[in-house]
Amino acid sequence: MSAPPIPYRTDGDLSLLSNLSIAIIGYGSQGHAHALNLRDSGLQVMVGARPGSSWDRASEAGFEVCPVPEAAARADLIALLVNDEFQLDVFKESIAPYLSAGKRLVFAHGFAIHFGFIQPPPDIDVILVAPKGPGRLIRKLFSEGLGVPSLVAAHQNATGLALDIALAYAKGIGGPASGAIETSFKQECETDLFGEQAVLCGGMSALVKAAFETLVEAGYPPELAYFECLHELKLTVDLMHESGISGMRKAISDTAQFGDLTRGPRLIGETVRAEMKQVLQEIQSGQFAREWMEENRAGRPLFNALTEEGQDHPIESVGEAVRALMPWIQNSKKI
Ligand code: NDP
Ligand code: MG
Numbered sequence: 001m002s003a004p005p006i007p008y009r010t011d012g013d014l015s016l017l018s019n020l021s022i023a024i025i026g027y028g029s030q031g032h033a034h035a036l037n038l039r040d041s042g043l044q045v046m047v048g049a050r051p052g053s054s055w056d057r058a059s060e061a062g063f064e065v066c067p068v069p070e071a072a073a074r075a076d077l078i079a080l081l082v083n084d085e086f087q088l089d090v091f092k093e094s095i096a097p098y099l100s101a102g103k104r105l106v107f108a109h110g111f112a113i114h115f116g117f118i119q120p121p122p123d124i125d126v127i128l129v130a131p132k133g134p135g136r137l138i139r140k141l142f143s144e145g146l147g148v149p150s151l152v153a154a155h156q157n158a159t160g161l162a163l164d165i166a167l168a169y170a171k172g173i174g175g176p177a178s179g180a181i182e183t184s185f186k187q188e189c190e191t192d193l194f195g196e197q198a199v200l201c202g203g204m205s206a207l208v209k210a211a212f213e214t215l216v217e218a219g220y221p222p223e224l225a226y227f228e229c230l231h232e233l234k235l236t237v238d239l240m241h242e243s244g245i246s247g248m249r250k251a252i253s254d255t256a257q258f259g260d261l262t263r264g265p266r267l268i269g270e271t272v273r274a275e276m277k278q279v280l281q282e283i284q285s286g287q288f289a290r291e292w293m294e295e296n297r298a299g300r301p302l303f304n305a306l307t308e309e310g311q312d313h314p315i316e317s318v319g320e321a322v323r324a325l326m327p328w329i330q331n332s333k334k335i
Pocket of ligand 1: 025027028030031051080081082083084086108109131134135
């Protein structure tokens, strides 16, 4: 099967941003990388923050930092890079009052717009530039002259240049070697949520825990269970990241590959697939988004209880002891 061509655009024109005043709202994972990379791309960047550690870090990095309403009032392009669940409050209180016609509002994830929590006035551009990587990687690759690709989309195109601005912004944060894939807020948002729920975070952590528990309940030492079910995961994932599933299979033993080919599909059988479809349906219907916003309004009772329960699982204490045997892991830590 030959793959269809990817609408990959490398023609972002930075000069479209050169006369715009850019405000990065939030200086967290994405915010710090966008602000630093856009500034190093030669653009005028200020940071909108509230007093606290993000404000101080942006200020130490040499940015002009001001309260969010002031940044929103002064900027031509406003990138809203606070946590998704707080975007509506920040937008309502500190941005909406300053959105005059022709301004551009940029998001790094489609959540608040696609699920209708934020409804911007019709006379501004509403743009998505969603880099496919965390902020630290975006900054690191930019500094090395490489780049993380972004997904770009226009939800509102008041100026007629919304997608061109998105491509330019993607180039500004990704660097000259980067490109962007055109998509929609809906596609970016729903696939992003599904990926993190089914595989990257939800599916993977549940799979690892279930396998760890299976070995420990069968009487095997927890340290061995940790090595086999969690520690070595990275080795396989790195191979898949570099060369795909078939590439990974070339690097593992034939015994491992035979077990993979014959046992994997049994584990992820019809029941799991049916549940995946259900999880996707809850994303598409907006049920998940509403549940998450309500959870935040209620002070995160379930989020906090489940996080605590996860921290108390034996895999965490065993993991701490096992990782202490390998001090080099600390040196390559991502967080
Ligand atoms: P972080 O949690 O890393 O950072 C959030 C930032 O928002 C912090 O600087 C925080 O400041 C600030 N903030 C929160 N509330 C307010 C407020 N009321 N007023 C002012 N500032 C506030 O978030 P991310 O960078 O992870 O996420 C930002 C966006 O990027 C989201 O839409 C996310 O979905 C998207 N995204 C994230 C990716 C990732 O890998 N992290 C990847 C691609 C997209 P303070 O220190 O004051 O709390
Ligand atoms: Mg993602």
